[in-house]
């Protein structure tokens with residue numbers, strides 16, 4: 001990796017204004033591919049889910065997936081777009097081995113949806129991101145370069161190709177240039193992708209899991225001197241695949257562009273790769289212009305002409321939108337806007353909501369997901385939703401705490417056990433022997449033993465130094481391996497020593 005000169009973020013902002021463009025690809029969750037009947041289920045043997053159409057064999061003919069079109073219209077409507085009355089697919093021609101037809105079936109100047117917007121929230125303020133278009137296309141296959149040190153094609157001895165992904169429907173959502181975000185541009189980028197992901201999930205058209213590549217973002221960025229009209233030359237950081245990385249990529253590019261421009265250099269229009277390890281970007285390829293792709297209308301597919309009745313029917317069926325839902329949940333859960341923002345940023349809304357639906361009190365559900373579990377996800381560098389524990393399991397832990405068979409400390413150990421793959425909460429409690437000692441007889445014995453072993457402390461307490469009881473409580477908790485209810489232990493100690501609590 002080449003070392004890149006950067007200027008500080010503050011210095012960059014003092015001299016320049018950032019302009020951004022975000023292109024988000026969403027893999028739709030349709031059962032079959034966009035133009036053939038092949039399955040889209042993940043995890044199959046390489047090339048098991050292919051047919052003459054998605055392999056681009058001569059004589060095969062594509063047919064449009066109606067659910068794919070429906071999903072595209074829903075996304076367009078939710079983004080406040082106009083929906084085309086008539087539009088076509090186009091061939092985007094380029095040669096790459098992971099694309100067996102040597103063209104990608106996409107849309108060019110006739111997208112299914114255009115001219116919309118999405119309002120996003122940054123630090124309590126609404127920022128409107130304008131949408132240029134949302135269009136339908138298909139995914140490529142996957143190449144694996146074997147034999148090299150880096151997994152890149154350079155130095156590889158051979159490459160393997162898997163076409164299972166070729167032809168899976170994608171919706172590409174492109175923003176108009178985002179201006180006016182100023183120093184908050186990286187946060188706006190993150191907030192936009194977050195809001196878009198929530199929207200896609202709410203529509204039920206994709207799970208939009210970024211860590212699985214179901215949603216990925218290209219971050220276009222340029223700088224212009226304050227007061228300048230003309231946009232600067234942009235770089236395009238490709239396939240950024242986490243919310244945090246979107247923000248980091250934008251921030252890094254701002255600092256890099258400022259360094260290049262400030263040093264009298266020029267930015268070349270190119271794609272760049274983002275590196276998770278240090279948040280840097282490195283050059284990819286010099287970008288083709290649109291004309292290099294020799295786009296032309298796809299002759300094998302009929303135009304898409306959604307009737308106005310259908311569009312209105314889909315509009316009427318749109319679910320509650322995420323921002324509206326968040327306001328409702330925020331009130332139900334009794335939390336502040338700021339707290340809700342943290343829940344959103346942590347990707348925890350659905351998890352907490354499902355935990356509550358499974359019977360847990362709102363404050364408990366939020367406490368576990370935003371505390372213990374958020375910490376774990378952070379430590380492991382993964383998303384909350386990817387942790388091997390379910391809302392139902394957390395709800396069960398909450399129920400065990402409520403009925404008194406677990407205290408918080410034990411509950412934490414149960415969660416740890418579930419995460420370690422030891423089974424359901426009840427199984428972990430059983431296997432690890434984690435139950436509050438609520439048997440009064442056993443507790444009484446433990447208290448008697450603690451008093452006998454700490455006679456001096458016991459005397460102090462008898463003499464009225466109630467604060468010293470903490471030491472005895474500690475001794476009992478230790479003897480019971482933390483499995484006693486500390487409040488009850490304290491009561492018992494004071495009772496036995498004949499003092500008022």
Ligand code: ADP
Nearest residue numbers: 019020021022175176177220221222231232234
């Ligand atoms: P391409 O397919 O070559 O990436 P698109 O027009 O599809 O081009 O997407 C470019 C994205 O970058 C859009 O979101 C657009 O608004 C944005 N954009 C265009 N010009 C600039 C610029 N000078 N600086 C920053 N963003 C830009």
Ligand code: MG
Nearest residue numbers: 023218220236
């Ligand atoms: Mg692009």
Ligand code: ZN
Nearest residue numbers: 036038051054
């Ligand atoms: Zn196929």
